[in-house]
Amino acid sequence: MLNPQSSVPxxxxxxxxxxxxxxxxxxGGSFKAIGTEFFRYFIKIAGLQPDEVVLDVGCGVGRMAVPLTQYLSDRGSYEGFDIVESGITWCQSVISPRYPNFQFQRADLYNQYYNPTGQEQASNYRFPYSDNRFDFVFLTSVFTHILPEGIENYLREISRVIKPGGQALVTAFLLNEDSLSCLKSGLSTLDFTEIFETYRFADEKFPESAVAYEERFFLELAEQFGLRVNPPIHYGSWCGREDFLSVQDILLLGKR
Structure with a gap:
């Protein structure tokens, strides 16, 4: 449940x-609507405070950063990285000069869908930040585009850069009894027909366009790196379920 005690300004x-x-x-989607939607989740689900140090993994063109410019104080700060050069360039030239505590950098990672000329693999990428630096890390529409080796490395890196007691809010497509039933009934907007042991993808030619993970596998993998889900999981509408919070499934992970 969302925390009714957390007031969203x-x-x-x-x-x-x-x-x-x-x-x-x-x-894709509305820049303002989705940005402010997740800003609300950051506060209602994660209890984000204005003076926290924040990392946005896959920051894109600043859709999540822009609302945070109106919330984080001078004692807080924001870092973001992404693989799409045009988005990072715009953020660096427009947001950072106005808000010096907001910084952006590009990671030249290979992604068949978003950066096919990338020189590094997500499975080997080391986040360019020191250990135990961030209070709060978030990834929106990132784990839905990464294959298992990349997921494992990103969870490892999140655990490394987050402070003990810090939190990470992530979105995913989780395969469980409910979502699999919806998929079987043809209710999903995504057709995850390419089936592997712990994950599925929707497009054989572009696997990273949409990737779903077996929920138990995802949670156990997070646990390996000291990240435990803070319940409840907020399941999404992606598979066709009628009771949902957002489109993707939302999890809050806490570093032990």
Whole structure:
């Protein structure tokens, strides 16, 4: 459940922090609506405070960063990295000059769908940050585009850079009894027909376009790196279920 005690302040996104239309369209969905939706989850689910040190893994064109510019104090800070150069360049040239505690950098990681010329693999990438640096880490629509070796490495890296007692909010497509039943009934907007032992993907030609993971596998893998789910899991509408919070499944992981 969302925490009713966590009050979400009203924020107004300045027009000068809206990327050009072509960049907004490149990430899909509404820039403002999705950004403010997850800003609400950061506070209601994770209890994010204005003076925390935050990492955005897969920051894109700043959709999550922009609402946070109106919330984080001067004592707080934000770091983000992404593989799409155009998005990072815009964030560096528009957001950082106005908010010096917001910094962005590009990771040249291979992704068949988003960065086919990338030079590094997600399975080997070391986040460019020191150990135990962040209070709060979040990944939105990242684990839905990474294959198992990358998932394992990212969970390891999240655990490394997050402070003891810190939290990570992540989204995923989780395969469990409920979602598998919906898939079998043809209710899902995604057709995960390529089946492997612990995961499925929807497109044989572009596996990383949409990847779903067996829930037990995902949670056990997180546990290996000291990340334990803080219940409940907020299941999404992606598989066709009628009772949901968002599109993707949302998990809050705490570092022991």
């Amino acid at each position: 009203e924020i107004i996104i300045p027009d000068e922090l809206l990327p050009p239309k072509e960049l907004r369209l490149s990430v």
